[in-house]
Amino acid sequence: MAEHRDAAPQRIVIAGGHGKIARHLIKILTARGDRAVALIRNPDHEHEVAALGAEPVVIDLETATADDVAKTLAGADAAVFAAGAGPGSGIARKDTVDRGAAVLLADAAEKAGTRRFVQVGSFGAGEPIPEGTDDVFAAYLVAKTAAEEDLRARTHLDWTILRPGGLLDDDPTGHVTLTAPPLERGTVTRADVAAVVAALLDHPNTAKKTLMLTSGPTSIEDAVAAL
Numbered sequence: 001m002a003e004h005r006d007a008a009p010q011r012i013v014i015a016g017g018h019g020k021i022a023r024h025l026i027k028i029l030t031a032r033g034d035r036a037v038a039l040i041r042n043p044d045h046e047h048e049v050a051a052l053g054a055e056p057v058v059i060d061l062e063t064a065t066a067d068d069v070a071k072t073l074a075g076a077d078a079a080v081f082a083a084g085a086g087p088g089s090g091i092a093r094k095d096t097v098d099r100g101a102a103v104l105l106a107d108a109a110e111k112a113g114t115r116r117f118v119q120v121g122s123f124g125a126g127e128p129i130p131e132g133t134d135d136v137f138a139a140y141l142v143a144k145t146a147a148e149e150d151l152r153a154r155t156h157l158d159w160t161i162l163r164p165g166g167l168l169d170d171d172p173t174g175h176v177t178l179t180a181p182p183l184e185r186g187t188v189t190r191a192d193v194a195a196v197v198a199a200l201l202d203h204p205n206t207a208k209k210t211l212m213l214t215s216g217p218t219s220i221e222d223a224v225a226a227l
């Protein structure tokens with residue numbers, strides 16, 4: 001999915017720009033001639049994302065305003081929410097990042113007129129929380145569900161919600177199962193998630209869809225085209 005295209009380069013703003021999925025996505029976008037803008041919280045990460053080909057922008061989505069973020073989104077072709085509080089974070093940050101930052105980015109996209117919006121969610125969002133789920137993971141699923149509900153209510157964004165299964169750091173396979181819910185639980189590499197996000201950005205017909213993603217038998221190009 002990293003080939004150069006004849007289409008004009010896109011400017012893609014990625015929240016969670018130093019995250020593992022985002023770093024794969026930056027490499028894919030850069031290789032095909034797009035311009036990636038990485039929103040990062042830690043200035044120590046500027047050099048790393050710049051080395052991958054992205055323009056780093058230091059901004060804390062837990063304290064910034066929608067107007068702050070909208071300035072970075074001005075003129076962007078799309079926004080991607082790939083941020084997360086991450087392992088080791090507590091219940092409070094599941095809400096402020098996995099819900100709050102997602103809502104903030106969507107608010108900013110509306111203000112900036114950036115219609116295309118891809119949000120990376122999770123298996124389990126939008127479903128009843130299984131009995132026995134630990135409190136922190138339950139808070140994560142509640143936050144992801146709330147972020148999805150907020151996005152679906154927005155009529156001025158061409159959003160796509162992508163719910164990957166269990167995330168792996170293995171090499172990309174280039175083959176997935178991508179479908180509307182439900183889908184049997186499974187795993188998928190972060191590299192393949194990034195490749196699917198890049199493909200979704202090229203297919204506006206996937207707007208207003210919620211999609212489940214695991215590893216599978218279908219090439220990413222064919223899986224996205226089939227939608």
